[in-house]
Amino acid sequence: MRNDELEIPYQIMDPTGKMQGAMPEGLTDQKLLEWYRLMWEIRYFSNKTVALQRQGRSTTWGPLNGQEATAIGMGAPLQPQDWMVGSYRDSGAYMAKGYPMSALFYYTRGFSVAPDLVGPDKRCLPYQIVLATQTLHGVGLAMASRIKKENAVTMIGVGDGATSEGDFNEALNFAGVFKAPAVIVIVNNGWAISTPRSHQSAAKYLVDRAVGFGMPGRLVDGNDVLACYSVMREAVERARSGEGPTLVEAITYRHGAHTTADDPTRYRDPKEVEYWMGLDPTRRLKSYLVEQGVWDEAKDKAMLQEVENHVNEQAEIAYNHPTPGPDGMFNNIFEKLTPRMLRQREQLRHELNLEAEVR
Amino acid sequence: MTLTATKLTIIEALNQAMATEMERDERIVLLGEDIGKNGGVFRVTDGLQARFGEDRVFDTPLAESGIIGTSIGMAVNGLRPIAEIQFAGFMFVAMNQIVSQAARIRLRSAGMYHCPMVIRAPYGGGVRTPEMHSDSMEGVFLQTPGLKIVLPSSPYDAKGLLIAAIEDPDPVIFLENIKLYRSFKQEVPPERYTIPLGQAATLQEGNDITIITYGAMVPVSQQAAHKLQEETGASVEIIDLRTIWPMDEEAIVNSVTKTGRAIVVHEAPMAGGVSSEVVSIINDNCLYSLLKPVARVTGYDTPFPSPGLEDNYMPTVSRVLNALRKTLED
Numbered sequence: 271m272r273n274d275e276l277e278i279p280y281q282i283m284d285p286t287g288k289m290q291g292a293m294p295e296g297l298t299d300q301k302l303l304e305w306y307r308l309m310w311e312i313r314y315f316s317n318k319t320v321a322l323q324r325q326g327r328s329t330t331w332g333p334l335n336g337q338e339a340t341a342i343g344m345g346a347p348l349q350p351q352d353w354m355v356g357s358y359r360d361s362g363a364y365m366a367k368g369y370p371m372s373a374l375f376y377y378t379r380g381f382s383v384a385p386d387l388v389g390p391d392k393r394c395l396p397y398q399i400v401l402a403t404q405t406l407h408g409v410g411l412a413m414a415s416r417i418k419k420e421n422a423v424t425m426i427g428v429g430d431g432a433t434s435e436g437d438f439n440e441a442l443n444f445a446g447v448f449k450a451p452a453v454i455v456i457v458n459n460g461w462a463i464s465t466p467r468s469h470q471s472a473a474k475y476l477v478d479r480a481v482g483f484g485m486p487g488r489l490v491d492g493n494d495v496l497a498c499y500s501v502m503r504e505a506v507e508r509a510r511s512g513e514g515p516t517l518v519e520a521i522t523y524r525h526g527a528h529t530t531a532d533d534p535t536r537y538r539d540p541k542e543v544e545y546w547m548g549l550d551p552t553r554r555l556k557s558y559l560v561e562q563g564v565w566d567e568a569k570d571k572a573m574l575q576e577v578e579n580h581v582n583e584q585a586e587i588a589y590n591h592p593t594p595g596p597d598g599m600f601n602n603i604f605e606k607l608t609p610r611m612l613r614q615r616e617q618l619r620h621e622l623n624l625e626a627e628v629r
Numbered sequence: 630m631t632l633t634a635t636k637l638t639i640i641e642a643l644n645q646a647m648a649t650e651m652e653r654d655e656r657i658v659l660l661g662e663d664i665g666k667n668g669g670v671f672r673v674t675d676g677l678q679a680r681f682g683e684d685r686v687f688d689t690p691l692a693e694s695g696i697i698g699t700s701i702g703m704a705v706n707g708l709r710p711i712a713e714i715q716f717a718g719f720m721f722v723a724m725n726q727i728v729s730q731a732a733r734i735r736l737r738s739a740g741m742y743h744c745p746m747v748i749r750a751p752y753g754g755g756v757r758t759p760e761m762h763s764d765s766m767e768g769v770f771l772q773t774p775g776l777k778i779v780l781p782s783s784p785y786d787a788k789g790l791l792i793a794a795i796e797d798p799d800p801v802i803f804l805e806n807i808k809l810y811r812s813f814k815q816e817v818p819p820e821r822y823t824i825p826l827g828q829a830a831t832l833q834e835g836n837d838i839t840i841i842t843y844g845a846m847v848p849v850s851q852q853a854a855h856k857l858q859e860e861t862g863a864s865v866e867i868i869d870l871r872t873i874w875p876m877d878e879e880a881i882v883n884s885v886t887k888t889g890r891a892i893v894v895h896e897a898p899m900a901g902g903v904s905s906e907v908v909s910i911i912n913d914n915c916l917y918s919l920l921k922p923v924a925r926v927t928g929y930d931t932p933f934p935s936p937g938l939e940d941n942y943m944p945t946v947s948r949v950l951n952a953l954r955k956t957l958e959d
């Protein structure tokens with residue numbers, strides 16, 4: 271069973287941009303135009319990072335093209351006091367919550383977070399690499415919000431492959447037992463590197479697991495930004511009102527390679543990719559906006575140019591931002607370095623001066 | 630048919646080792662993430678699923694604890710699993726299964742059961758990978774009685790050591806350096822051969838000073854030794870440990886007794902690691918031959934840094950050269 275063989279999950283706008291359900295309350299054309307632009311900011315950010323990686327100026331990067339609607343669904347319903355804890359492929363969701371693109375570029379440039387670029391705390395935990403680990407952190411953040419009686423919800427992102435890790439299952443269990451104000455979103459893009467979704471679990475839907483952990487589960491079309499927003503907003507509200515966690519499975523697709531180090535032609539049928547390209551979330555929203563008479567090709571072209579300029583500026587900011595210095599590996603390990611570490615840092619500084627002489 | 634040696638990378642040599650053994654021994658199964666159709670993210674298992682079938686070479690759900698835990702069960706029940714963990718840093722996810730389980734099955738069952746399995750994992754820095762893809766964790770395993778730990782530095786050794794690891798009746802951690810994977814080719818005989826676990830290799834003989842090293846620091850040490858030789862005429866002995874448990878104490882002791890001076894080089898952090906053990910062995914056995922304190926050139930006692938900072942973390946030729954010079958001073 272592949273993702274394209276699933277029954278149609280919850281959908282408001284079909285792939286041609288036709289409304290199959292009611293517009294979620296409070297959404298205006300203005301808002302949808304904003305999201306449409308944001309989708310392209312996310313996609314161009316990813317494309318730019320790939321280009322920088324090809325020039326040897328960025329680390330290995332996992333493109334997120336195709337997953338923009340899910341990303342916006344995750345970020346848009348959140349308030350500033352809410353938390354976001356995603357995987358490495360959820361940077362679109364971070365942007366939707368207001369995390370600056372330049373700060374993301376700084377990371378892909380090869381350094382840990384630059385607080386100056388992040389600005390005031392965005393309550394986005396830096397994404398980490400060990401699959402599913404962040405789901406427990408997210409549940410812990412939410413448990414703390416509950417204990418502290420804060421009006422805050424935690425949005426947690428995790429890949430379909432990562433749901434096989436023990437941590438993910440422990441996270442769901444804790445979330446259920448402690449009624450954590452959390453929304454756990456499985457971003458099911460069909461693949462975990464070369465491993466198809468069908469190989470991660472014998473269950474038809476990953477969201478079926480919600481039953482076993484005592485929480486509601488929602489299956490949603492991850493390429494329909496309206497459906498994503500509607501489902502996730504409802505889950506966020508539910509968490510905020512003290513009713514506990516929700517598990518969401520968003521069915522989407524990874525258009526590109528797993529990372530810049532991956533060759534998907536080894537394991538993926540090009541026909542499958544073509545099929546999903548037809549379900550591209552940007553196309554769908556664009557068709558709708560054109561149909562509404564608020565968008566056209568000329569506006570589209572101008573907007574894409576603006577977005578490209580904006581993305582380039584953001585990259586520029588990140589690449590002009592000061593780096594930690596050659597002994598930066600000693601920064602931010604402890605509040606105070608131990609005597610041994612201080613000696614090692616001295617030694618490194620000394621050796622860096624000598625380097626020129628030896629070479 | 631006469632078999633002729635061909636030049637292989639470490640990746641190709643490992644692939645050949647597994648193919649050779651799987652051909653002879655039906656009990657061998659390979660499991661891990663993306664090792665089937667994709668041939669592993671580094672292609673070490675390339676073509677093996679097509680050749681040996683999906684029952685013997687299979688992708689697992691993404692779950693390291695699951696991979697190691699089920700490998701233990703399969704090993705106890707008569708198979709010879711070779712589990713691949715995609716990057717060594719993700720072995721931490723399976724630490725309970727490795728340290729508290731695989732390493733203790735023989736002991737716990739008073740020898741009724743044992744655990745003949747190999748855990749292969751790429752490790753090491755220098756190629757600008759993201760967080761947790763560059764860590765050197767051998768020191769952690771050195772602190773785990775019940776595991777053997779192998780770190781080959783050449784294609785020839787990689788093949789012979791992997792076959793020995795597969796043959797071994799106990800769990801073996803087989804750490805493959807990412808930077809060395811494709812960095813050079815070497816003649817590798819096509820036939821089966823083994824290199825005993827616990828035997829170091831003396832890569833070059835010398836009288837003035839000994840370098841004890843392994844993994845990706847072997848070529849770095851060789852370059853430093855070469856420069857030193859050109860510069861001062863000093864003759865350097867280089868020992869590649871190849872396995873750190875069992876550790877070849879005899880090779881270390883004989884060499885340092887002869888030269889009276891030594892440095893230890895590895896990219897893993899310094900505290901409580903392999904170099905600490907080597908220095909202790911020297912201290913226990915060669916104290917009266919020592920002319921200078923043993924120097925250590927290692928990664929710093931910090932987490933492995935972000936890619937933008939890793940060049941200054943990894944021991945360099947000049948750091949090794951400085952240590953050699955200092956240790957050679959009277």
Ligand SMILES: Cc1ncc(C[n+]2csc(CCOP(=O)(O)OP(=O)(O)O)c2C)c(N)n1
Binds near residue numbers: 432433462528715
């Ligand atoms: C614990 C752990 N094991 C293995 C990996 C290597 N790895 C990185 S991404 C990935 C696939 C993840 O797939 P999925 O969860 O579906 O997320 P996607 O990449 O599709 O967004 C793997 C196996 C890792 N990062 N962490």
Ligand SMILES: [Mg+2]
Binds near residue numbers: 429430458
């Ligand atoms: Mg996936």
